[in-house]
Amino acid sequence: xxxxxxxxxxKVLMIALCxxxxxxxxxxxYFLAKSPGKVPQFLDENGNVRENSVxxxxxxxINDAQQGMFIRGEDVSKPILLFVHGGPGMPxxxxxxxxxTELEKHFIVCYWEQRGAxxxxxxxxxxxxxxxxxxxxxxxxxAKYLCERFGQDKIYxxxxxxxxxxxxxxxxxxxxxxxxxxxxxxxxxxAKSEIIAYDYMLERYIENGNTRRINELKKYDIHNSVTAxxxxxxxxxxxxxxxxLGVGSMRDMNSVISGIFFPxxxxxxxxxxxxxxxWMAKFFLNSHTNLHQDLMDADLFMAITEVAVPVYIIxxxxxxxxxxxxxxEYFDKINAPLKGFYTFENSAHSPIxxxxxxxxxxxxxxxxxxxxxxADR
Numbered sequence: 125x126x127x128x129x130x131x132x133x134x135k136v137l138m139i140a141l142c143x144x145x146x147x148x149x150x151x152x153x154y155f156l157a158k159s160p161g162k163v164p165q166f167l168d169e170n171g172n173v174r175e176n177s178v179x180x181x182x183x184x185x186i187n188d189a190q191q192g193m194f195i196r197g198e199d200v201s202k203p204i205l206l207f208v209h210g211g212p213g214m215p216x217x218x219x220x221x222x223x224x225t226e227l228e229k230h231f232i233v234c235y236w237e238q239r240g241a242x243x244x245x246x247x248x249x250x251x252x253x254x255x256x257x258x259x260x261x262x263x264x265x266x267a268k269y270l271c272e273r274f275g276q277d278k279i280y281x282x283x284x285x286x287x288x289x290x291x292x293x294x295x296x297x298x299x300x301x302x303x304x305x306x307x308x309x310x311x312x313x314x315a316k317s318e319i320i321a322y323d324y325m326l327e328r329y330i331e332n333g334n335t336r337r338i339n340e341l342k343k344y345d346i347h348n349s350v351t352a353x354x355x356x357x358x359x360x361x362x363x364x365x366x367x368x369l370g371v372g373s374m375r376d377m378n379s380v381i382s383g384i385f386f387p388x389x390x391x392x393x394x395x396x397x398x399x400x401x402x403w404m405a406k407f408f409l410n411s412h413t414n415l416h417q418d419l420m421d422a423d424l425f426m427a428i429t430e431v432a433v434p435v436y437i438i439x440x441x442x443x444x445x446x447x448x449x450x451x452x453e454y455f456d457k458i459n460a461p462l463k464g465f466y467t468f469e470n471s472a473h474s475p476i477x478x479x480x481x482x483x484x485x486x487x488x489x490x491x492x493x494x495x496x497x498x499a500d501r
Contacts, residue, residue, distance in 0.1 A: 161395035166198050166228075176200050178232060181393060183243065186265045187258070192243020193266070194393065197232035203280060203303070203492070204270045205231035208238070208263060208294075210285030210309075212416060213409035214384075215242035215402060218391035223477035226484045230492065232274060236266050238290075240413070243398060245405035251412035256290065256419075263294040267301045280491065282306040285446060285473065289314075289419055292428055292435075299432035304491055306436045309446040309473050312424045312454035318357045321444040322346050325365045337365060354420060358410065371444035375472045425457055434462040436491055436499075440471030440478065464490060464499030 166177040179196045194217050205227060209216040217235040220227075227233050237243040239262055240254045267279050281302045283291025288307040295305035311317075322341065329337040344356040356362055366372030367379050377383035389399055410416055435458055439451040448467075455465045466486055468475035476483050486498050 159389075159394060159396040159399060160392055161398065163194060163196070163393045166196075174198060181243070184266075184269055186239070186262050186269065189239055189253075189262075190244070190246075191239060191262070191266070192237045194235040195232065196228050196235075198229050200232060200274060202231050204234065204274055204276055205280045205282055206234045206236060206263070206267055206270060208236065208281070208283035208287035208291045209241070210287050211238070211241060211406065211409065212286050212413070212419075213238070213241040213406040214286075216284065217393060218388050219474075219477055221391050221393060222387050223480055225476060225480045227487065230484075230488055231280065232270075234266065234270055236263075238262065238287075240409050241405045242402045243394075245401045245408065247404070249408065249412075251408070251414075254409065254413045254415065256293075256415065256422075259290045259415075260293045260297065263290055264298045264301060267294075267298070271301070278303045280304055280306065282308070284308040284476065285311065286419065288446075289422070289424070292424065292431065295433055295435075296428050296431045302433050304434040304436060304494070305431060306438065306487065306491060308438045308476055309443055310437050310439065310451045310454060311419070311446050312450050314357075314422070314446070315353060315420050317444075317447040317450055318353060318362075318420075319346060320447045320450070321362075321366070321371070322356060324371070324444055325369060328369055329365075337368075341365070354417065357420060358416060366444060369444075371442050371472050373445065373472065374474050374478050375440075375442055375470065376478075425454060429457050429459060431458055431460045433460065434464075434491075434494060435460040436464050436466070436486075436496075438466045438468065438475050438483065438486070440468045440473055440475045442472040445473040462494060462496065464496030466498065467500050 163179050163181050165179045166174040168174050177198050178200050181192065181194050183190045183192045207216070215235070215237045220235065238259055240249055267281070270279055271277060278301060281291055281295055288309060289311040292305060292307060292310070295302055322344070326338065326341050329341065340361050344352045346353040346356050363372060363380055367377055373380070373383060388402055437451060437455045439448050441448055452465060455463065468479050468482065471478040490496055490498055
């Protein structure tokens with residue numbers, strides 16, 4: 125009896141292991157098939173590469189570091205737009221690949237992957253070399269590279285989330301390089317934003333009687349402890365709660381697995397190794413550098429209030445990743461030759477992907493023409 129049971133158990137275990145192995149192989153084959161690492165070209169009606177278009181994945185020496193970027197545009201005579209992604213360490217080309225903004229019809233768009241992030245990740249790397257000051261300097265150097273390559277005097281600078289923390293500092297320090305600055309989910313004082321988000325989410329969970337989430341949040345005494353605030357801001361709970369309540373990356377993004385992980389893994393412009401590096405780089409930048417702590421310590425209300433180029437801030441009404449009200453308050457503090465604030469009523473932290481048609485309309489009608497026609501009144 126005992127031997128028979130043992131043999132059956134072993135058989136069941138072997139079958140289970142075989143099924144798991146087959147599934148893992150199938151997943152690997154699927155992701156390999158989805159990972160040729162090729163950037164699609166712009167084709168004409170005859171299926172030929174469109175004349176004067178550009179679509180490439182390249183690595184450029186930026187301040188003594190090889191840094192990767194995608195450069196795409198239907199017409200190389202168009203203005204240049206440099207996009208500074210969020211994070212720290214979360215490239216966003218895959219999001220543009222999924223949510224079509226049509227910016228590439230109107231600009232040569234450079235999707236730069238910052239020092240240590242995505243295509244720019246190398247192992248081993250030193251976290252000591254990756255600082256806020258270095259990234260601000262890198263932004264200007266990428267802008268200079270693009271100007272020289274495409275024969276233009278200035279570019280447009282667009283930045284999202286963490287990228288806006290870097291981007292607005294570069295716009296303030298190097299106005300001669302930029303036609304205008306566009307901030308999406310503009311950071312100002314992220315410590316204040318995290319406290320506002322915490323209080324809002326706790327109140328929402330109390331209203332709907334979610335005892336589990338209430339207890340989880342109350343473990344973080346963020347009002348009395350800087351350490352607790354830091355721990356909360358980097359916790360999985362923060363992201364989970366934001367996505368549950370529709371105030372995170374996007375209003376309808378239920379989780380980072382379905383909303384970010386799978387879009388990364390399905391993007392054909394990266395090889396499988398490059399996709400793995402995206403996640404390794406994010407872990408590295410958040411665990412081996414001081415970038416997140418520097419972000420939490422900073423207060424741009426005090427540090428950056430003068431920007432000598434037009435400033436456009438685009439904010440989602442439901443954004444608690446970077447609080448909407450703080451974005452508006454910071455916008456009011458900025459002195460610039462022209463400025464416009466744009467509320468996206470159906471968006472959280474990513475209006476560029478949540479309402480792409482309106483976003484592109486604003487950039488084309490207002491930013492390119494130095495106007496604020498569509499701005500909030």
